[in-house]
Amino acid sequence: MHGRANLTAMRLMDACEHLLCEAEALEDLTARRIAIEANATPSAIAYHFGSQEELVAAVAERVYRRLNAERLRLLQKAVDRRAPHPPNLEEVIAALVGPSIRWSLDPTSSYPVLSHFTSMAKTHREQAPHYRRIIDNVEHHRAFIPHLKRIAPWLDEVDIGWRLNCALGIRSQVTRSRSRTEVLTNYRMNLDDPEIVITRMVEVIAPMFRRIA
Amino acid sequence: MHGRANLTAMRLMDACEHLLCEAEALEDLTARRIAIEANATPSAIAYHFGSQEELVAAVAERVYRRLNAERLRLLQKAVDRRAPHPPNLEEVIAALVGPSIRWSLDPTSSYPVLSHFTSMAKTHREQAPHYRRIIDNVEHHRAFIPHLKRIAPWLDEVDIGWRLNCALGIRSQVTRSRSRTEVLTNYRMNLDDPEIVITRMVEVIAPMFRRIA
DNA sequence: ACGGAATTCGAATGCCGTTCGAAACCGGAA
DNA sequence: TTCCGGTTTCGAACGGCATTCGAATTCCGT
Numbered sequence: 001m002h003g004r005a006n007l008t009a010m011r012l013m014d015a016c017e018h019l020l021c022e023a024e025a026l027e028d029l030t031a032r033r034i035a036i037e038a039n040a041t042p043s044a045i046a047y048h049f050g051s052q053e054e055l056v057a058a059v060a061e062r063v064y065r066r067l068n069a070e071r072l073r074l075l076q077k078a079v080d081r082r083a084p085h086p087p088n089l090e091e092v093i094a095a096l097v098g099p100s101i102r103w104s105l106d107p108t109s110s111y112p113v114l115s116h117f118t119s120m121a122k123t124h125r126e127q128a129p130h131y132r133r134i135i136d137n138v139e140h141h142r143a144f145i146p147h148l149k150r151i152a153p154w155l156d157e158v159d160i161g162w163r164l165n166c167a168l169g170i171r172s173q174v175t176r177s178r179s180r181t182e183v184l185t186n187y188r189m190n191l192d193d194p195e196i197v198i199t200r201m202v203e204v205i206a207p208m209f210r211r212i213a
Numbered sequence: 214m215h216g217r218a219n220l221t222a223m224r225l226m227d228a229c230e231h232l233l234c235e236a237e238a239l240e241d242l243t244a245r246r247i248a249i250e251a252n253a254t255p256s257a258i259a260y261h262f263g264s265q266e267e268l269v270a271a272v273a274e275r276v277y278r279r280l281n282a283e284r285l286r287l288l289q290k291a292v293d294r295r296a297p298h299p300p301n302l303e304e305v306i307a308a309l310v311g312p313s314i315r316w317s318l319d320p321t322s323s324y325p326v327l328s329h330f331t332s333m334a335k336t337h338r339e340q341a342p343h344y345r346r347i348i349d350n351v352e353h354h355r356a357f358i359p360h361l362k363r364i365a366p367w368l369d370e371v372d373i374g375w376r377l378n379c380a381l382g383i384r385s386q387v388t389r390s391r392s393r394t395e396v397l398t399n400y401r402m403n404l405d406d407p408e409i410v411i412t413r414m415v416e417v418i419a420p421m422f423r424r425i426a
Numbered sequence: 427a428c429g430g431a432a433t434t435c436g437a438a439t440g441c442c443g444t445t446c447g448a449a450a451c452c453g454g455a456a
Numbered sequence: 457t458t459c460c461g462g463t464t465t466c467g468a469a470c471g472g473c474a475t476t477c478g479a480a481t482t483c484c485g486t
Contacts, residue, residue, distance in 0.1 A: 006464080025338030031443055041466055046444060048464095053443095119332035125238030136393045161397040166417050168393075169386025170379045180349045180381075184374040204379050207420040221433085244474055254435060259475060261433095266474095 002048065004058065009048040011038040016059045020113045026120065029056075053120070053127040060117035061134055063110045068140040070099040079147060086150040089209055093202045096144055096164070097171045101201070102194040104175035115176050141168070152209045163208045170201060222261040224251040230272045233326045239333065242269075266333070266340040273330035274347050276323045281353040283312040292360060299363040302422055306415045309357055309377070310384045314414070315407040317388035328389050354381070365422045376421045383414060 004013075015037035016029070023029050031042040031052045038044075049055040074095035078087040103111035121131035141164060148160050155163070174181055174197060181191060190196050228250035229242070236242050244255040244265045251257075262268040287308035291300040316324035334344035354377060361373050368376070387394055387410060394404060403409050 002463095008464080025341060026336040027338055030441085032441090042443075043445080043466065044464085051444075116335060119335040122329060122332040123239040123336060125240055128238060132392060135390075136396060138393060138396050141397060158398050158401045161399060162394075162402060162413060163417060165386060165390075165394050165397045166383045166414075169384070169390075170382040172386060173378060173382025177348075177378075177382075179345060180351060181375075181378050183349060183351050184354060184378045185371050186374060188371045189375060200375060201379075204376060204421050207423065207425070208417050210420065212420070219433085243472085245472090255474070256435065256476085257433085264475075 004048065006048060008038065008040050008044055012040060012045060012048060012055060013059050013062065014038070016055055017063070017110055017113055020056070020059065020116050021110055023112075023116070026116055026123070029116075051127075053124050054130075056117065056120060057127065057130060057134060060113055063113045064134065064137070066110075067099055067103065067114070071095060072140060072143060074098060075144060075147070087147055089148075089151050089206055090202045092144065092147055092151065093167065093205050094198055096141075096167060097201050097205075098194075098198050100171050100175055101197050105192060105194045105197075111175070148209065152211070154211055155209070160209075163205075166208065167201075167205045170205065174201065219261060221251065221253050221257055225253060225258060225261060225268060226272050226275065227251070229268055230276065230323055230326055233269070233272065233329050234323055236325075236329070239329055239336070242329075264340075266337050267343075269330065269333060270340065270343060270347060273326055276326045277347065277350070279323075280312055280316065280327070284308060285353060285356060287311060288357060288360065300360055302361075302364050302419055303415045305357065305360055305364065306380065306418050307411055309354075309380060310414050310418075311407075311411050313384050313388055314410050318405060318407045318410075324388070361422060365424070367424055368422070373422075376418075379421065380414075380418045383418060387414065 004010075012034060015034050019029050019034060019037060031045050034052070034055070035042045035044060045052055045055050049058060075092065078091040078095050081091070082088060100111070103109040104115075117131070118135055121128055121135060124131070142161075144164060145157060145160050148164070149155070149157065152160065174191075178191060181189075189200070225247060228247050232242050232247060232250060244258050247265070247268070248255045248257060258265055258268050262271060288305065291304040291308050294304070295301060313324070316322040317328075330344070331348055334341055334348060337344070355374075357377060358370060358373050361377065362368070362370065365373070387404075391404060394402075398404075402413070
């Protein structure tokens with residue numbers, strides 16, 4: 001059947017997700033280890049997913065869907081709270097970057113899957129196009145554009161998208177280059193409390209969308 | 214001697230740098246290929262550098278040094294132009310992000326070495342601390358802090374460092390997630406002209422350092 | 427020209443992802 | 457119950473990888 005609804009296929013995905021979360025380095029993730037954790041053999045990976053890389057892609061897509069659902073839920077909440085007026089800028093930004101920040105600081109979350117996955121796209125040539133399709137799936141990001149446009153109507157859509165992209169870059173820097181962030185802020189910012197970090201990020205991102213003086 | 218001044222050691226570094234620039238994926242970089250390109254054998258890598266990973270680290274450090282020299286040169290130029298007054302904010306930001314942008318768009322530059330190197334830190338467990346020391350070497354970034362503090366004296370050093378870190382995140386997003394940037398801006402921004410991109414980045418980063426209205 | 431250190435080499439080792447044919451399993455038809 | 461086709465699992469390969477190590481070679485001061 002080569003399907004993914006199979007029981008062992010599910011166990012392989014769970015094992016892969018778990019190992020990706022525990023692993024401090026990508027070299028700790030091997031087909032044999034995944035198979036052992038799932039009570040299966042390496043061949044099962046090839047049978048059900050085609051290759052180890054495709055298994056990882058399937059797992060990453062699953063985690064991405066959870067994160068995006070959370071993001072869009074918060075966006076909707078921000079919109080509903082002020083409807084029919086434009087939503088609050090700070091709340092929209094918090095909806096954009098908040099889930100990533102909270103997940104990255106929650107040791108029980110599957111956020112490591114995503115950060116490992118993006119660096120995997122640079123490692124494997126064959127699956128790179130497929131990987132990039134998942135990483136660059138910005139449909140859920142584009143959902144923010146119309147609402148930001150209502151907040152900052154003096155910016156055109158390109159400007160909005162560009163600022164959105166910059167906000168995502170800041171998000172990545174904070175979630176993925178923690179040690180660099182620590183050093184630059186002289187270890188004097190509390191980077192363990194997600195709400196503090198989100199507030200600090202909003203403080204920096206919001207001015208991008210304000211009318212210039 | 215196990216030194217790095219050796220001729221073959223130099224040839225190995227050059228070959229490694231060249232392959233890292235050409236390679237579209239990290240799996241294209243193998244010890245055997247490096248050795249062949251340098252007219253040597255894989256064992257030579259172990260002899261001169263200890264391992265392939267350490268060779269890559271040495272190469273990355275060399276490229277980093279070039280980039281940082283360029284950055285600090287531009288910073289100094291910005292400072293000198295306005296001395297004894299504080300330098301121009303836009304010019305300082307351009308000195309910070311400009312070299313990365315120009316290199317990343319210049320096909321003859323060694324910028325791919327750096328982007329590959331950072332994703333390598335996530336792949337290898339053993340060398341991760343050593344890799345991170347190179348990546349997190351922010352001494353050259355800290356050189357920007359006192360000048361930014363003169364420009365925005367109402368921000369304390371933590372605020373400055375935090376905004377510097379955010380600016381670097383935007384830089385990484387633009388240089389390393391080009392396709393995402395393209396999609397979010399509807400392919401309507403010219404991302405091939407470094408000067409246009411730098412102007413757009415300054416436009417977004419500068420407000421972070423302006424006094425809130 | 428010699429001798430010891432520095433360097434290069436090539437074979438061997440163990441791990442990796444993947445392939446493939448054979449075995450096992452399963453559910454419906456006889 | 458017996459049989460049978462398709463589905464799934466398994467284990468033994470295969471080639472490629474980085475690395476190790478002892479032997480061979482080169483280099484250089486004496």
